[in-house]
Amino acid sequence: MDENYLRLRSGSNETTRVIGILQNxxxxxxxxxxxxxxxxxxxxxxxxxxxxxxxxxxxxxxxxxKFPIRLDDQVAAQTTFGHLEEHSNRHHRLYNPSLEEIISNPVPFDANVKANGALSGGGYMGHRVTAIGHDPLLGLIFGTANIATSTLTNAHFDSFHIYTGTLGRDEFRQHARTDLVLSCTMNKLLSGGIEGKQIVAVSLMKEIIHLRSDVNTLHSLPLPVVSVVNPQLASNLAAYGLDMANxxxxxxxxxxxxxxxxxxxxxxxxxxxxxxxxxxxxxxxxxxxxxxxxxxxxxxxxxxxxxxxxxxxxxxxxxxxxxxxxxxxxxxxxxxxxxxxxxxxxxxxxxxxxx
Incomplete structure (x- = not known):
């Protein structure tokens, strides 16, 4: 009886305690x-x-x-390369320029003389969106291959051989096969011996350096891949500030x-x-x-x-x-x-x- 009483008393006290908490x-x-x-x-x-x-x-x-101050192309080139302009002196060996030729010549995808519409549709950014060697991502593949083969590939994946013109400037001369642009570059890397590997390595380095020199110029570089989808869109985006520099x-x-x-x-x-x-x-x-x-x-x-x-x-x-x-x-x-x-x-x- 006492045990039951204590149990009831304890339960009553607990109920009172909980009610007090709830009330407060x-x-x-x-x-x-x-x-x-x-x-x-x-x-x-x-x-x-x-x-x-x-x-x-x-x-x-x-x-x-801070956002970098944009430079014009010549000043950017001088800052990066230490000189204003590289002069074209290509020997016109299809898909197979020498290592010395690659080092001494400008990148071929900067050519625009005698393009005859091959680089049209770039709008505000011009050849920066129509020559995909300038694409920050695809350029590492196509730009490197273009440098290693003295060619230019546009946003429609059409390729062209780049020659030295009469005024010492790069110019379009004839169509090239895009599949050969890529396969010849791969062959240099895989089966071209030491010289072939050097050519591809130097071409990649030259591509990276060129992208770096262009990124903080007035027109900068387009957003990756957009150029091959729609060059005009890439150009319009850049005009509104959506470029690689920003x-x-x-x-x-x-x-x-x-x-x-x-x-x-x-x-x-x-x-x-x-x-x-x-x-x-x-x-x-x-x-x-x-x-x-x-x-x-x-x-x-x-x-x-x-x-x-x-x-x-x-x-x-x-x-x-x-x-x-x-x-x-x-x-x-x-x-x-x-x-x-x-x-x-x-x-x-x-x-x-x-x-």
Whole structure:
């Protein structure tokens, strides 16, 4: 009888306790919300790291990832090659120029004399979109093959032999077979001995150097592959700013901003003394606040400076994209952790596990 009484008494007390919690739910949730804010608020160390992050992002914006000043073709060539122009002196051996000839002559896909419409339809970018040796991706294949065979392949995959004209300039002379352009290049690589391998290697290097010299010119290079789908579209996109120079710069901005965020997150993590899973999550909330705040401050200051100076070379589009991404993902993470902390603690209180 006494045992049953004690059991009933205990049950009654537990019921009273749970009812008391339920009746004070709003006050308890408000208190847990306050505790969450206190435990995830930034202290002195966190604020110091926040200012470090802001400083690194701002330094990155103006020292490492500004939009480059566009050069005209001749200045770009002089900067890259150390001279203004290469003069054509081809010996007209079909598909088989010598190594010396490849080194001393300009890339054949820059030819436009006597093209007779073979390079038409390029619009704003001209031969940069109709000669696919200028494609940042396909050019590594076709541009290399064109250099190794003294040919030019256009956006329709028609190929032409390039000769030295009477004025020492490259010019179109006759059609070539695109399949032979590729197969002859492959034969040089696989069965042409040391010289054949040297020819292909030098052709690839010359292709890469040429793309590099063109990318930051006034017309830059088209987006990869678009030229072979629609040269006019590639040209129109470039006219609106969607060219390789801008894409590479924005990608560089985003990559560097992300790298700084990762370094700051690792550095801040070194100061954590969390021992439980929830404490680790609460500390990560502080880390994410530091990253979000630093990105917001850096992007806001950048937009303000660009608006004041009208200097769009300073615009940090990639960093702004990273900031927006962080705002979305960090806010979602913080909200999830907050809900887990508050409602998890509330549940523990009801289950009598809350301390």
């Amino acid at each position: 739910t709003q006050e308890i949730l408000d208190d847990l919300d306050r505790q969450f804010c206190e435990q995830t608020g930034l202290n002195g160390t966190d604020i110091a790291i926040l200012f470090l992050a802001i400083g690194l992002q701002i330094a990155r914006q103006y020292l490492l990832t 894409v590479l710069t924005v990608a560089k901005q985003a990559t560097y901003a992300t790298m700084i965020n990762a370094l700051i997150a690792m550095f801040h993590g070194m100061f954590s003394d969390a021992t439980t899973a929830m404490e680790e999550k609460l500390y990560e909330v502080k880390t994410r606040k530091i990253l979000s705040y630093s990105n917001i401050v850096a992007s806001s200051s950048n937009l303000a400076i660009v608006a004041i100076t009208k200097d769009f070379h300073k615009l940090d589009l990639g960093g702004l994209a990273v900031t927006i991404y962080r705002l979305i993902t960090d806010r979602k993470f913080i909200r999830q952790v907050k809900e887990e902390f508050i409602f998890g603690s509330y549940k523990d209180m009801i289950m009598n596990d809350y301390i």
